[in-house]
Structures are given as structure tokens and as C-alpha cells.
Amino acid sequence: MNTYNPITALVVFFALSILAYLLFRPNKGWFWLIRNNSGSNDKIVIEDVLKLLYHNENADKHLNINDIIRTLKYNDRLILEGINKMSDHKLISIQGDNVKLTKSGIDYALRIVRAHRLWEKFLAEKTGFKEAEWHERAERKEHELSKVETDILASKLGNPQFDPHGDPIPTNTGKIAKIKGTPVSELSVGTIGRIVHIKDKPEIIYKQILAENIHIGSLIRIVEKTPARIEFHSEGEAFILAPIMAGNITVSVLEKDVVYEEDLARLSILKENETAQIIGISKEIRGDSRRRLLDLGFVRGAEVKIDLMNPLGDPKAFLIKGTSIALRQNQASKILIKKD
Amino acid sequence: MDTKKIDNIISLSNDLRWQIGDEFHDNLAEGIYADAAEIVKDSVHKKDEKGAIRIDAKIDKIITSKVWGFPLMFLILALVLWMTIVGANYPSAMLSGLLLDTVHPALKGFAATMGMPWWLDGFLINGVYLAVAWVIAVMLPPMAIFFPLFTLLEDFGYLPRVAFNLDHLFKLSGAHGKQALTMSMGFGCNAAGIVATRIIDSPRERLIAIITNNFSLCNGRWPTQILIATIFVGALVPATYSGILSLAAVIGVAVLGMVFMFLVSWGLSKTVLKGEVSTFNLELPPYRPPRFWKTIYTSLIDRTLIVLWRAIVFAAPAGAVIWLISNIYFGDSSVAAWLIDSLDGFGFLLGLNGVILVAYIVAIPANEIVIPTILMLTVLVTGISGGAGAGVMFELDSVTATGDILRAGGWTLLTAVNLMLFSLLHNPCSTTIYTIYKETKSVKWTVVASILPVIIGFVVTFLVAQIWRLSA
Amino acid sequence: MEVKPKSACEACPQFNADGLKKLGVNTTDFDFVVALAGNPNTGKSTVFNAMTGLRQHTGNWPGKTVTRAEGAFEYNGDKFKLLDLPGTYSLLSTSEDEEVARNFILFGKPSVTVIVVDASRLERNLNLVLQILEITSKAVLCLNLMDEAERNNLEIDTRTLARDLGIPVVPTSARYNRGIPELIQTISELANGKIVCKPHRIKNIPQNIEQALEKLSTEIEQVYPDIPNSRWIALRLLEGDRNIIETLKTGEFV
Ligand SMILES: Nc1nc2c(ncn2[C@@H]2O[C@H](COP(=O)(O)OP(=O)(O)OP(=O)(O)O)[C@@H](O)[C@H]2O)c(=O)[nH]1
Numbered sequence A: 001m002n003t004y005n006p007i008t009a010l011v012v013f014f015a016l017s018i019l020a021y022l023l024f025r026p027n028k029g030w031f032w033l034i035r036n037n038s039g040s041n042d043k044i045v046i047e048d049v050l051k052l053l054y055h056n057e058n059a060d061k062h063l064n065i066n067d068i069i070r071t072l073k074y075n076d077r078l079i080l081e082g083i084n085k086m087s088d089h090k091l092i093s094i095q096g097d098n099v100k101l102t103k104s105g106i107d108y109a110l111r112i113v114r115a116h117r118l119w120e121k122f123l124a125e126k127t128g129f130k131e132a133e134w135h136e137r138a139e140r141k142e143h144e145l146s147k148v149e150t151d152i153l154a155s156k157l158g159n160p161q162f163d164p165h166g167d168p169i170p171t172n173t174g175k176i177a178k179i180k181g182t183p184v185s186e187l188s189v190g191t192i193g194r195i196v197h198i199k200d201k202p203e204i205i206y207k208q209i210l211a212e213n214i215h216i217g218s219l220i221r222i223v224e225k226t227p228a229r230i231e232f233h234s235e236g237e238a239f240i241l242a243p244i245m246a247g248n249i250t251v252s253v254l255e256k257d258v259v260y261e262e263d264l265a266r267l268s269i270l271k272e273n274e275t276a277q278i279i280g281i282s283k284e285i286r287g288d289s290r291r292r293l294l295d296l297g298f299v300r301g302a303e304v305k306i307d308l309m310n311p312l313g314d315p316k317a318f319l320i321k322g323t324s325i326a327l328r329q330n331q332a333s334k335i336l337i338k339k340d
Numbered sequence B: 001m002d003t004k005k006i007d008n009i010i011s012l013s014n015d016l017r018w019q020i021g022d023e024f025h026d027n028l029a030e031g032i033y034a035d036a037a038e039i040v041k042d043s044v045h046k047k048d049e050k051g052a053i054r055i056d057a058k059i060d061k062i063i064t065s066k067v068w069g070f071p072l073m074f075l076i077l078a079l080v081l082w083m084t085i086v087g088a089n090y091p092s093a094m095l096s097g098l099l100l101d102t103v104h105p106a107l108k109g110f111a112a113t114m115g116m117p118w119w120l121d122g123f124l125i126n127g128v129y130l131a132v133a134w135v136i137a138v139m140l141p142p143m144a145i146f147f148p149l150f151t152l153l154e155d156f157g158y159l160p161r162v163a164f165n166l167d168h169l170f171k172l173s174g175a176h177g178k179q180a181l182t183m184s185m186g187f188g189c190n191a192a193g194i195v196a197t198r199i200i201d202s203p204r205e206r207l208i209a210i211i212t213n214n215f216s217l218c219n220g221r222w223p224t225q226i227l228i229a230t231i232f233v234g235a236l237v238p239a240t241y242s243g244i245l246s247l248a249a250v251i252g253v254a255v256l257g258m259v260f261m262f263l264v265s266w267g268l269s270k271t272v273l274k275g276e277v278s279t280f281n282l283e284l285p286p287y288r289p290p291r292f293w294k295t296i297y298t299s300l301i302d303r304t305l306i307v308l309w310r311a312i313v314f315a316a317p318a319g320a321v322i323w324l325i326s327n328i329y330f331g332d333s334s335v336a337a338w339l340i341d342s343l344d345g346f347g348f349l350l351g352l353n354g355v356i357l358v359a360y361i362v363a364i365p366a367n368e369i370v371i372p373t374i375l376m377l378t379v380l381v382t383g384i385s386g387g388a389g390a391g392v393m394f395e396l397d398s399v400t401a402t403g404d405i406l407r408a409g410g411w412t413l414l415t416a417v418n419l420m421l422f423s424l425l426h427n428p429c430s431t432t433i434y435t436i437y438k439e440t441k442s443v444k445w446t447v448v449a450s451i452l453p454v455i456i457g458f459v460v461t462f463l464v465a466q467i468w469r470l471s472a
Numbered sequence C: 001m002e003v004k005p006k007s008a009c010e011a012c013p014q015f016n017a018d019g020l021k022k023l024g025v026n027t028t029d030f031d032f033v034v035a036l037a038g039n040p041n042t043g044k045s046t047v048f049n050a051m052t053g054l055r056q057h058t059g060n061w062p063g064k065t066v067t068r069a070e071g072a073f074e075y076n077g078d079k080f081k082l083l084d085l086p087g088t089y090s091l092l093s094t095s096e097d098e099e100v101a102r103n104f105i106l107f108g109k110p111s112v113t114v115i116v117v118d119a120s121r122l123e124r125n126l127n128l129v130l131q132i133l134e135i136t137s138k139a140v141l142c143l144n145l146m147d148e149a150e151r152n153n154l155e156i157d158t159r160t161l162a163r164d165l166g167i168p169v170v171p172t173s174a175r176y177n178r179g180i181p182e183l184i185q186t187i188s189e190l191a192n193g194k195i196v197c198k199p200h201r202i203k204n205i206p207q208n209i210e211q212a213l214e215k216l217s218t219e220i221e222q223v224y225p226d227i228p229n230s231r232w233i234a235l236r237l238l239e240g241d242r243n244i245i246e247t248l249k250t251g252e253f254v
């Protein structure tokens, strides 16, 4: 080892690490970029065009080729090739300027929509990804799931009817349910309702609604309404929204005999030596985690108090139905209580 | 069968489910609990408040307190290790005296009288027998102390509290709090720790727990740490403190393992296993005074003997391989010498040497035999006398003699430190790899879990070696 | 021998010590399969060890057992295969960690199900008990950890409990082998049909769910007239359980 010297060795090592980082860093690594680009984009482009047409036709809008090129972020050549292929396969028909879906085009589009919404449902129920990430992940996954895989996914999730935004999931025969409800902006003071749908477009407004921590399935009660703002209470918190935001939230109005609990609090704010009663679990907790909490005894009416504090503050152990159960702060903050 | 009717039932159930809405499960759970409450009200009566629960609460207050929680955890870990290290010394010496100094020559003598050919005698007695004997002498005593102590803690109810205390760190690294439990099981045996990850209900967090379990120093690796720390680290200070310093070094390595576990968990959950932590809920059972003798008896019989048996099963063929590679010649050097020579340069870069790398390759089936292999190969390379012939494993009775051989093989403090690091950070043993495959049913994740630790080991030892040499 | 079936609450065990043989892992040629179900950390493995003479690992934390273990014992000439299952909080969830136990309880068709509960935490344990009673009528409640309940000053009226649940209740302290003979006796009587249970059915189910259940279970009974637990199957169908849909198609549960 004549040429060896620790400094050279370190320099070579760092050079190699930087190279490896550039190649393999998540998402932007060269290796991934090359791999993603070499794969055929045809299918993805076609499916995105189908979806775009489908959503617009649902809203009674018809698009021409230029609209499509402008809306989708692919290069023009790819889109044009895609459109040609689609009309070859009779997925679309071009009438004058307008591009229209054929029957088999609609079926195909529905399949993609179904895969997308099911995947969002899956992400919501079975994983811990952030709500704001669901859509983007489903945008990628919808192109990968085959029809059979989609059906298996659906049955694993118990053939759900709605996705976590409250949008209907088409069945495997292409049937699709209707959303029934009233936008929050049209409700009168005192109405009690359950949120059934939150529009995920436009994205800016959707992200704002998410940031407010408003969820599908939550009970709300309107307390004030002026032309400039709408105030409602839900799960122990007050929300004040501008009418455009409120217009994107749909609520199904409930009958009079529903008990709407005021002065709710979150389990996370309970202090040592205080006792409280569980009122329910926020709709933000879904799927398996919700069931597990229920099975552990966090059901309406149960008495709860703090049993142990962690040296680092989180998690805390709660005494419920005779047993000490540790929960992290972020979960405890989704359990609704009423202090004694 | 009437498929049409069944399809009808299924579609009816779908319709009904949609009518009932998503409150279904909540309502059902409430209903069941309401029934339960009625039944309990009928048949359970509490005579008066106060009772054993109070003691539990007091213990818990201390074990999870801000001031004592973490120090107590380290103290208990240190105590268990100290008892293992100190307590294992004497029976270990006795066993090696018996198996290596008495039985081995006797077997040799017996083989000679039988007129056994040299290669069969060498293969069976110097290879297989010595490997097995070494494993028994070195592994049995620490395991026979460590496992019962661990089981006592487990029966008492301490493990869930460890998980409770550490959960915050797990959360920060994107992992599940129950990983603390599987990590603790890993201190005994990584394969057992990996099976235990089934308690983690989210697939993502379970994979993280599986991949990082190898960073729990398992029983096959404790003896290596203890031996090397005693020889090289303990020698740095006067004899009175050497015990404490080597204990501190071993604990340091174990804690470093946990640090790596957190870091790698964090790294994984930020990249390939991206995602938020799903949920964490852990039931903290009441403390139960363990049944002392019964626990000691069963953990000796079950855990210790089973793990030992496994070690023997793997050590025997490995012993045979060691003997073979040092006795089969390739031109004028043995296969072993040739391997050592070609790995020496790379070993040097890592602050190790060719011998250590070859030993780790040979010892993939069982980590327990790393040290004897190293000793044997060192003797082979340096040509010093002390061993019993080519490819013969042995354990020198006194720690000093072992140290002398290693120093003659060119070992320095750096080699020792890096060997301890590499023993922590290298591929899992073959049983663990197989278990990972069985649990994940994925070749991809098995490969990741097997390769990732070695890469980290290479990087860490490399960096330590360069910095050490620069500052020396 | 002519034996009149006893009703569950008056089962009074007469243990025949000579008739018991612990058979360890030798599980060939058994007459009955007995499953040990229950919440985590209630002492299932301890009960298992006490009955089979094996040394299944136990530990004071929920989730110690993660794979199912088999053992056997012989009593009065009948050979029983005993299964130690991982703990479960509920049969209604779909979480992966509980899959082994859930599937066996639901589809393994054990001759007798022993539900091991923690006597000091009866209420939360009943969540699972009541679910299991929707599925099977051959069950016995093993009221374990009685020593702890006594130390906690709890008094449990086992007769009332047995009457309310409609199945035999055997108090035990498995760790000290207390109550195990009675448990074995009860298992044997249940298996041989000498005790007939009338298990509790969940009552506090909201109206709309109850009606849906009724509708579905009548439909199911039309296709499978002999099915004992159509209500449970209806419940699972409402939940959208894929396994149940499959078994419904094949009719495997009958
Ligand atoms: N005092 C007392 N302790 C018991 C009794 N039965 C079991 N234990 C203890 O309770 C703890 C849990 O026992 P296990 O048998 O491992 O429980 P399990 O139900 O198999 O638990 P999982 O496998 O985790 O579901 C152990 O520490 C046992 O020693 C009993 O009757 N009395």
C-alpha cells in the first residue's frame, strides 16, 4: 500500500458518496429519472386524457384538442399521439372541434376513477400518509392497478361506496352513486348536519379546508351566518369560513332528534387527576385504527383519566375500563371527551 | 348450490351497508360494550377501594418519571450485562478447561489408538469437535445468566414500560412504539425478535422493525464484544478500573446499536418506506411478581438449550469448513491463506484485516464462532506457535494469551474497536436471514435487510479508521 | 350411559384425576379440537402449559404469543388437541396482527372454544367474549387470574355470570394450577354434549342495524338452513368481510 494515505481515502470515499447520492436520492436521483422516462408514457397519457374528458363531460363541458393540451402537463407530441391512438381504439370520437368519449371510453375512464378513489380509500384506512398526499399518490397508482387488482382492493376494503373525500366510487359494473346534500354556505343557523363531501378542487381551497382540520363524517352545527362568513362548531371546535370555502363542503342535514354535544374537548388536553367521559372518536381516525380504539374501550360513555405520563411527554397512558392504555398525543387529540 | 341466491345476499348486504352508513362499527362496538357493562354489573362486586393497585402505581411513577425513567433503564441494562459478564467468567473457564484441555486430548488419543487417518481425525476432532466445544464453553455461561435475567424482567412486566418510555424516540424516527419490544427480544436472538414483529399491525412499520432488528446486539455477539473489550479496552487503564471500562465499552456498543436502529428507522421512513406513523396503542399490564425458580428453570431449559443447540448445529459444519480451507492447498498456499491475502487490502482500509473478514464470511451461519476462527487464522498467518495445527480452533485459557496472539497478528486498539463495531454492524446470521424471508415473503426486503447493515458497517469502520489514522 | 344434558349454569365439575394424561406435542389421532381464545396477556399460554405439560413461552406483556401452538391431553379416554392462539381484542377488525387468531376462531371450527379472560378486567374482556358467543355455542369461560382479582378485592358471582352468558364459567389461577382440573372436566363435558349452552346474544344493537341483520340472516338461512350463526355471518357481511363472502360462496362454514 504505497499510495495509501487516509486523506486520499476519505476524498475518494466522499466523491463516491456524492455520486451515489446524485444517482439514487429519492425522486430526483438520476437513476430514477432515467428509469421513469424510458418506460412507456403512452398508457399514462391516454388515461389522463380519458379522465380529464370524463370529469368535464360530467360537468357538461366539452373540450377540444387545444384545451386538452393546455390542461395536461405533457409535451404536445405525446398528447397528440395519445389522442390518435385513442380514436383508433374507438375510445373517443372527434366531432368537429370537440373530443367526446365513446361508451367504451367512459367505461375505461370509470375504471381509472374507480382505481383512484379506491386507492385514496386504502391510503386513508390502512396507512398513515398525510391527507394532503393521498391525491398525488393515487394519481400515480391509478395507472398501475389492473382491473382484477382493483376488484381485489375493493373487496378488501369492504366495497366502499365513497372515497375519503366523499366522492362516489364507481362499482366494477360502472354504476356510480349520487352525492345528496347541501353546501354549508346554504344552511341556516341552528342546522345540524354531517359532512358528506369536500371538493378536492380547486386545490388551494381544498388544502385550506384540510388545514382547518375539517373531516368527512363529522357532525357540525351552524352558529352564525353573515354574507362575509359562516361559523359552525364541529367536534368541540369553532370554525369560521369564507363562503367560497363553505360552498365546497357538502352536508347532509340530520333530523331533529340527533343530540349535538357542545363543550367537547380533546383527550390530549386532559390533565393528571382529571376525569372525563368519552363522547366519540373524530372522523379523522378511520379504518383499522378506529376499530382498534373502539375495541380497546374508547367508546361513548366510558370514563377516562390519565394513568401515566411519559418522561418525554408523549405518549400518555390512559386508564380506561380498568386498564392502562398508552396512546400517542396525535391519536389522543382525536378522541372527543367531556370533562367531569 | 344456489349461486344466484348468494349473489343476491351479497348485493343485499352491500345495499344495507350503504344505508346504515359508516357509523356501523361505532354503534356495534358501543352496543357490545353496553351488554358487557350490564353483565358485569350483575356479577362483579368490588368490596372496597385500595389494594394492590396502589403499589403498581407507585412503581410506575418511578419507572416512568422524568428524572428516573431513563437512568433506571440504563442502570438495569448495565446491571444485567454486568451480572452476565462477571458471572460467566468462572463457569466459562471451567468448561473450556474441561472440554478443551481434558476431553480434547483424550479424543485425540482415542483416535490415535483407533488408527484413524490424519485427515479424518483432523476434520472431526480438530474441526467439528473443537468448534462445538468452543461454542459451548463461550456461549453457554453468558446465555444461562442473560436469558433468565431477561425473562425475570419480562415476567415482572418491565418490557411494556420500556416501550412506553422509548416510544417518543420511535415516533420521531417514524417507527412503531412496539418496536421497542421486538428490539428487546432481539437482544436475546434476532430471529426471535423478527418473529415478534408480528405484534406490529402496520406493514410499513413492521418492515422497519424487521430490517432494523439486527442492530440489537444478539447473544451470539455479546461474547465477542466482552472478550475484545476486556483484552484491548480494559488494558488502557489500571487493573482496578479495567472491569468497569470494558463494561462501559460493551454497553457503549449496545447503545450505539440502538442509535443506529433509530437512525436507520428514520432513514427508511423518509425514503423507501415513506409514510406517516399509523397508530400506536399499548396495553400496560399490571406488575406481576415473577415466580423466581420456575422462571429460571424454564428459561434455562428452553431458551438457553434451544439457542445453544442451534449454535452447535451451525458451529459443527463451520468448524469443518475452517479446517478444510486451511488444509486444502492451492499451489503452495492454503485456500484460507489465499483468501486472507486477497482481502487484506480491503480489511486494512476498514481498520480491520483479511483474517477478520474471512472469519466473518465463514461465520455467516453462526456469529458465535467468529473469535475462535480469527484466532486460528491469525496463528496460521503469523506462523507463531500456540495453536494446535492448521485449521484447529482453540481458545486460550487466559485472556492475556489470546491478546498476545492477536497483537502478534498486528492488532492495535483500532483493530479492536473496529472489530467491535463490525460485530455490531454486519449482515445477520443465516437463521435470521431465513426468518426475515419467511416473515416478509419478499426476496427484495430480505436482501435489503441482509446487505444494509454490512454496508453501514463498512462505512462506519472505514471512517473510524481514516480519522483515527489522521489524528494518530 | 344415559346422561341428561345439564344446563350451563348448573355444571358442577367432578374431576377424575386418574383419567388425565398430558400428552405434550403428541397431537395425532385426536377426538376433539379445543381452541384457547382471549384478549392478549390473559394467561392463555399459561393455561395451555398447565393442560398439556408443555412450556410455551409466557411473558407479562400483550403479544407474547404470535404463532399458534399445538399440544394435547387425554381425559377419560378422549384425546383433545389444544391450540394456543395469539391474543385478540376483537373479531371485528381486519388488522394483520390478529389475523392468525381471528381466522382460527372463525373458520377453524374447534369442538370447544375456551375463552380465557382476566377476572380483574372482565368488562373489557367481555367485548371479545360476546363476539365469540355469536359464533359458537360450545364455549367455556375460563375466568383466569382469580388470585389477582381477589387481591384487588373483587368478588365475582360465577353463577350469575354463567347464567347471563349462557355458558359454563370456571374460575382459575393457571399459574398456580388452580381450577385447571375443573376446566378440563368442563371441556370434556362440553365436547361430549353433556352440557348444552344457550349463549348470550348481543342485545344493545341499534334498531337499524338489528333490522338489517334480521333481513340478511333470514336470507342466509334460506340458502343454508342448518347454519347456527347466521346472525354473525350477516354481521360480517355488513362489515364487508372478504373472507366471509368467500366462505359464503363455498358454504365451508356448515
Ligand atoms: N398471578 C397470576 N399470573 C398469571 C396467571 N396466569 C398467567 N399469569 C401471568 O400472566 C402473564 C401472561 O400470561 P401468558 O400466558 O403469556 O398470556 P397470554 O394470554 O398467552 O398472552 P399473549 O400470548 O400475549 O396473548 C404471565 O406473566 C403469566 O405468568 C394467574 O393465574 N395468576
Ligand SMILES: [Mg+2]
Pocket: C044, C045, C046, C057, C058, C064, C065, C084, C085, C086, C087
Ligand atoms: Mg400466549
